[in-house]
Amino acid sequence: MADINITNSELNFDGDMVAGDKHVHLPPEPPREFTAPFQAPSDLQSFVGRKKHLEQLAGLGAIGVVPPRFLIHGVPGLGKTTLATRIAWQLRNVFDGGVLWVNIEGDELFSKLDEWAFLYTGDKKALSELDGLDARAERLRQVFQSYAPRKKILAVLDSVIDDNDEAKLQTLLRALSDHSILITSRVRQLVAFPDAIKVDLEQLDEDETWDLFVKVLGAQDARLQNARAQALEIANVVEFLPMALDLAARQLQDNPAWRLDHLLHLLRDELRQLDILHFGGEESRRAIRAAILVSYKRLSADEQTFFDALGAFAGTDFEEQAAAAVCATAIETTSKRLSKLKRLSLLQPSSTSEQYQQQMLQGGRSPDRYKLHSLLRTFAREQLRAAKLTSEMQLRMATHYCDIAVENGKKLHGKEMEHALAILDAEVSNIFAGQKWARENETQAARELTRDFVVRGKNGAMTSYFMLRANWAEWIEWSESGLAACENLNDEKAAGAIAGNLGLVYADKGEWDRAIEFYQQSLAIKERVGDGHGMAQTYTNLGLVYADKGEWDRAIEFYQQSLAIKERVGDGHGMAQTYTNLGLVYADKGEWDRAIEFYQ
Structure with missing residues (x-):
C-alpha cells in the first residue's frame, strides 16, 4: 500500500480524521545557518553579591572529558533560580551551542524536547515519528551532535523538587549527556545526579x-x-x-x-x-x-482578588489575555495590575523566544509573559481557598485554555499553522493543567471540558497538535478520558468522533487490530445516531487500515461502502478521494486496468 498522509482532513463532532491525498516525500532542506538559542529568564535587576558562588559556577564552562555537573541547593526564598539566571547570562558567550532552560515543576517534557529539537534543526517534526520519551531523548542527543558539533551547550534544569522528579531527570540527562548541566533544587543529594558539584546557597550577608x-x-x-x-x-x-x-x-x-x-x-x-x-x-x-x-x-481589595486569582494558573507561566480571562478584568485593567505586581516583585517576568515574540506581535498580542514564585503561588491559592473561590477560578482557567486549544488547533492545517503552533507550544503546560483539572473533577462543566479538549472544533482542539507532535500516549490518555466524559454526558455523537480518533492513533502507531477495534466502535455509534457523513469517513479509515495490512479485498469492501454514502449525499470531493484510494489498492494488487479506471 502506498504511503498515505492526512493532508485534507476534518475533525469535529460530525466525524473523525480521514485520510486524503498521497504523501510526497520531499528532499531534506539544505543546512541552515546555526543560531545559538538562549532561553534563560531575564536577569534580575536587584541581584547582589554571591561572588563566591558565581566563581564556583564558572566551572560550568570548563573543558574536560566529562562535562561539568553542578547542583544549586537551598531552602525556598534563597534565590536559586536567580543565581542560575545570573550565571547563565555571565557565561552566555562561553556556550556557543546555546543555553537551554526547563522548569521541571511546570514544563511538559515531551513539548520541551520537541522545542529543543526544533531550535537546532528548524524541523517541527524532528522527533515526531518516535514513540516514547526515551527514544526522543536519544534522538535529541543525536540532534545536538549533528547540528551543534563541537559546540558547548548549557542546560539548566530548574526547580527540581525531590527524587519524585527522577523520571524527568533521567530523560533529560540522557539527552544532555554530552553537555554542561546545572540543576536547582531544595534537595542536596539527588539519586539521578549523584556526582554533581554542590553549591550550597546561604542567606545574604x-x-x-x-x-x-x-x-x-x-x-x-x-x-x-x-x-x-x-x-x-x-x-x-x-x-x-x-x-x-x-x-x-x-x-x-x-x-x-x-x-x-x-x-x-x-x-x-x-x-x-x-x-x-x-x-x-x-x-x-x-x-x-x-x-x-x-x-x-x-494592595487594594480588587488588586488582592486579582492576585489571588493568579494562583489558579498551574503551568509554567501565563500571558496577559489569560490573566484577564481568569480574573474577569478588562485588558487595560489587567495590564496595569500585572505591571504593579511585577514592580512589587509579587510577580516575575518570564522569558520567551524571539520566534514567540514575533508571532505574538504579528498577531497584535502582547508577547509578555509572567509567573509566580512557588511560594507566592502557594500564598495566592491559600487566599482562594479561604474565599471558597478555588473551583471557580480553576474552571475559568481550564475554560480559557480549552478555548485556546480549540482556536489554534483548527489552524494547524492551514496558512496560520506557524502562528498557531507557537501559541500552543507556549501554552502547552497550561493546557495540560486545564485538562488535568477537568479530568479530576466530576461537575457537568468539568466533564464537558474533558470532552471538548479532545473533540471540540474543526480539528478537535488538541487532537491535531498531538498528531503533529506524535504524542501518542497523551493523545490516548486524553481520548479515553473524553470517552468516559461522553458516557456521563450521554453524548454519543462526540463519543463516536473520539473513538474514531483513537482508531487513527493506533493506525499511526501501526497497531492495526486496535485501530480496527476503535473504528468499529465509532462506526456502531455513528450508525446509531444516523451520522452518514461520519460513517463514510470511518469506512474510509477502515479501508486504509486493511490496505496497510495487505488485506486488499477487505479494504476495497470498506472503500465501496464509503463511496456509496458519498454518492448518496453528493460529496464530490470525498468521492474523488475514495476513487484515488481504490486506485491505489488495485495498483498494489497488480490490477493495473482497474487502478487506471478509478484514477480516471
Whole structure:
C-alpha cells in the first residue's frame, strides 16, 4: 500500500480524521545557518553579591572529558533560580551551542524536547515519528551532535523538587549527556545526579543586604542616609532571605513616604500575628510569609482578588489575555495590575523566544509573559481557598485554555499553522493543567471540558497538535478520558468522533487490530445516531487500515461502502478521494486496468 498522509482532513463532532491525498516525500532542506538559542529568564535587576558562588559556577564552562555537573541547593526564598539566571547570562558567550532552560515543576517534557529539537534543526517534526520519551531523548542527543558539533551547550534544569522528579531527570540527562548541566533544587543529594558539584546557597550577608537596599532604592534616596543599622534589622526579621528582602525593599520603593523604621514595624507586627495564629514551620518560611503579607495588605481589595486569582494558573507561566480571562478584568485593567505586581516583585517576568515574540506581535498580542514564585503561588491559592473561590477560578482557567486549544488547533492545517503552533507550544503546560483539572473533577462543566479538549472544533482542539507532535500516549490518555466524559454526558455523537480518533492513533502507531477495534466502535455509534457523513469517513479509515495490512479485498469492501454514502449525499470531493484510494489498492494488487479506471 502506498504511503498515505492526512493532508485534507476534518475533525469535529460530525466525524473523525480521514485520510486524503498521497504523501510526497520531499528532499531534506539544505543546512541552515546555526543560531545559538538562549532561553534563560531575564536577569534580575536587584541581584547582589554571591561572588563566591558565581566563581564556583564558572566551572560550568570548563573543558574536560566529562562535562561539568553542578547542583544549586537551598531552602525556598534563597534565590536559586536567580543565581542560575545570573550565571547563565555571565557565561552566555562561553556556550556557543546555546543555553537551554526547563522548569521541571511546570514544563511538559515531551513539548520541551520537541522545542529543543526544533531550535537546532528548524524541523517541527524532528522527533515526531518516535514513540516514547526515551527514544526522543536519544534522538535529541543525536540532534545536538549533528547540528551543534563541537559546540558547548548549557542546560539548566530548574526547580527540581525531590527524587519524585527522577523520571524527568533521567530523560533529560540522557539527552544532555554530552553537555554542561546545572540543576536547582531544595534537595542536596539527588539519586539521578549523584556526582554533581554542590553549591550550597546561604542567606545574604550584611554587605550584600545593604547593597540590595541601595540598588532598589538608589544611593541618593535620603531615607538610606545613616540607615544601614535599620536595614540590617529588617534583614534580621526576614532571616536575610533575598526574596523577602526584595519584597520589603520594593515596598519602600513604592511608598516614598515610608521610613525604614515604619517597614520594620510592619514586618514585626506580621510576625507577631503569625505567632498568634500558630503559623509554624521553618523560620525562613515565616520570614517570607511576613514579607508577603506586608506587600499583599498594601494592595487594594480588587488588586488582592486579582492576585489571588493568579494562583489558579498551574503551568509554567501565563500571558496577559489569560490573566484577564481568569480574573474577569478588562485588558487595560489587567495590564496595569500585572505591571504593579511585577514592580512589587509579587510577580516575575518570564522569558520567551524571539520566534514567540514575533508571532505574538504579528498577531497584535502582547508577547509578555509572567509567573509566580512557588511560594507566592502557594500564598495566592491559600487566599482562594479561604474565599471558597478555588473551583471557580480553576474552571475559568481550564475554560480559557480549552478555548485556546480549540482556536489554534483548527489552524494547524492551514496558512496560520506557524502562528498557531507557537501559541500552543507556549501554552502547552497550561493546557495540560486545564485538562488535568477537568479530568479530576466530576461537575457537568468539568466533564464537558474533558470532552471538548479532545473533540471540540474543526480539528478537535488538541487532537491535531498531538498528531503533529506524535504524542501518542497523551493523545490516548486524553481520548479515553473524553470517552468516559461522553458516557456521563450521554453524548454519543462526540463519543463516536473520539473513538474514531483513537482508531487513527493506533493506525499511526501501526497497531492495526486496535485501530480496527476503535473504528468499529465509532462506526456502531455513528450508525446509531444516523451520522452518514461520519460513517463514510470511518469506512474510509477502515479501508486504509486493511490496505496497510495487505488485506486488499477487505479494504476495497470498506472503500465501496464509503463511496456509496458519498454518492448518496453528493460529496464530490470525498468521492474523488475514495476513487484515488481504490486506485491505489488495485495498483498494489497488480490490477493495473482497474487502478487506471478509478484514477480516471
